[in-house]
Amino acid sequence: MEARQAFLVKCLSTGLMLSDSIGYLLLQLELEMVVMNWLSKLLQLPRSFSFSNDGDGGGVLLGTTCEAIICTLLAAKEKMLDKIGRTNTEKLVVYCSDQTHVGLEKAAKIVGIKPENVRKVLTTKSTNFKLTPESLNDVIKRDVESGLIQIYLCATVGTTSTTTVDPLAPLCELSSKYNMGVHVDATYAGSACICPEFRHFLDGVEGASSFSFNAHKWLLTNLACCCLWVKDKSALTIPLSTNSEYLTNKATESGQVVDYKDWQIALTRRFQALKLWMVLRSNGVTGLRAFIRNHVKMAKNFEGQVTMDSRFEIVVPRYFYVVCFRVSPCSINEHHGKNYEANEFNHKLLESINATGLVYMTHSVVGGVYFIRFSVGATLTEDRHIQLAWELVQGKATSLLGTQTPKTASYSDNPKEET
């Protein structure tokens, strides 16, 4: 979001707040419902997630994914405890993969699920670190035999380390066999799914209980703006609702309005819908799709450069705008006489790249492999930055390996046009 837009939003919301407290709250409420239904359509979410006259679904704007997970996990926990008795908290089990964001563990601790009852199912390189229904089923079966009760699976569309995508359809199908709810955490990659060519990553979401993504990650919106949709809003509002004389008002008492304070942790709410409305109205669907596609194109170009330089390797396939790469162990052995172990070498490479202050890249480790994450996602990134970054990476690798940078077609000579 540009500063100009942010300023307008600030003025609008401040002005509206001053002008009419209660009218403002109703405007905020209505705009949020409208914007969440718009976004839901844009993502082609099933109708069961939207506000409608004949359904129990709906969307809400929260701060962060942690909050979305706490709310949906609490809903799942309370629903199950209502059924099996409130002294059975110890038996509740939550599932995810070893690639799921640590926010889930934190949320489990907060809502009182035992840390040892958070099952981080192992993923492997052979499936590009996706959570497979087979491995999940093995873990669940053992838990069922031990008398434990399944309440929640967190599946990810765009994991933090490698941006891999869990297969939603078979995971939801499996979970339904165990009467377990599924939350789809698309924090990072959800935004991409507004483009028809990426929408397939959400195939199967209709089997989930809830879905969230962060508009502040990759949809031109300022922090913090997490979009959460649920199929059954009462599961959320039953544990989160509060009442007090000083909170009563005619609108809420009528039962005709959505009381968003009961959809979230806090009671106070910021006017998030206004900034999302501004983003949608000022960029339009075409503009937002072009923005996403441009980032993916630039990441694809960077990936192309990496694959053309035989010293490097792509560690996990690129799906969106993050390229996971490293200098391959072969090159290190060949040129460096085994002075360095591959992980240590790539760690040094990353440090020397970042020390220039010209670019900033991050790292992660999957399956014991240390790698560098090149991420395009900033609003102002252009082709020339990608070119600069790649030349920098090549140069630093060359000086660390003590070799010459191989002569390949450079990025600028041959801009790859595939999309």
Added chain:
Amino acid sequence: MEARQAFLVKCLSTGLMLSDSIGYLLLQLELEMVVMNWLSKLLQLPRSFSFSNDGDGGGVLLGTTCEAIICTLLAAKEKMLDKIGRTNTEKLVVYCSDQTHVGLEKAAKIVGIKPENVRKVLTTKSTNFKLTPESLNDVIKRDVESGLIQIYLCATVGTTSTTTVDPLAPLCELSSKYNMGVHVDATYAGSACICPEFRHFLDGVEGASSFSFNAHKWLLTNLACCCLWVKDKSALTIPLSTNSEYLTNKATESGQVVDYKDWQIALTRRFQALKLWMVLRSNGVTGLRAFIRNHVKMAKNFEGQVTMDSRFEIVVPRYFYVVCFRVSPCSINEHHGKNYEANEFNHKLLESINATGLVYMTHSVVGGVYFIRFSVGATLTEDRHIQLAWELVQGKATSLLGTQTPKTASYSDNPKEET
């Protein structure tokens, strides 16, 4: 906070974010620590709440009080479970008064404390709805006899309904006898305590474990900005810390920096410190105190008008900028032949006042008494608005009672100068 300031903060923080991700994070961290120590000094909080070389205290900026209560309650819960065994959650009891904000009940539900183990100790008119140590002790004693374990007391400085202030010193003293931590929730009235003449409301805070107030309530800061200080930061960070390869960095690994992600619910953080820094620097201590005093003076003037009109009564003494008043049952009986019960009458009065669209007042009920809350706190309120509001209240009461507005010295004739 003015829109102009908000715009500057937005530009600054966006610019800084683009310029250097990691440096930005360290700047954010350092500024937050500095600003929290400044504010702590301004509030004359005990040194044990501040960052120092020889202490375990410190402050953090969160979104809302709900979040502050969840974090401190979770800390208390986990600390006790570590001591008595993790299967004893059912035995944990939390204390507050019937005037404590509902956010505590919500927080208890979220962290898995049984709703029936949240003791809302009754308060009465005779003590102006303060929580007394005697009544708290009676309730605790019964719980001790039942084998329940005391973990948390929430005391309030400026309750939501009447802005009353719980006596911190004796409550903290009592709690320490039961080894129970005390959180002081000064959401609303904490800001006033930057003025020496209001600081006595915090007397005894040195006996508490944590203290929070919302700068967005009454310190010229935009939503959402809850300031929390704790004496023992590790109690907070032990249950809230997370680790993952993608979160590691040199600064954190050195152990030399505060890792604020482990002080809060979410992992993502907004640059709250910048806006608070801007508020402190641009208004100064003198400016902020003048701002607070002006609101209190205006509320005091409104209160004076109410007491001069014999048809009205002040329901609970005014402490800050909220005046709790109603038309007295006597006046209603006298003029209205018992057509209306007092609560119903005052409800109608409030509705007719708000229906004008010129002012907006709220209501609450304490000890069965329905009353109107006149609140001065908006940034742009001036003496003339108070005058208009009071004339409106008088006029509406007159037409509902069918009497004449009594001739008293009007607000504009005789501006009360007491402070």
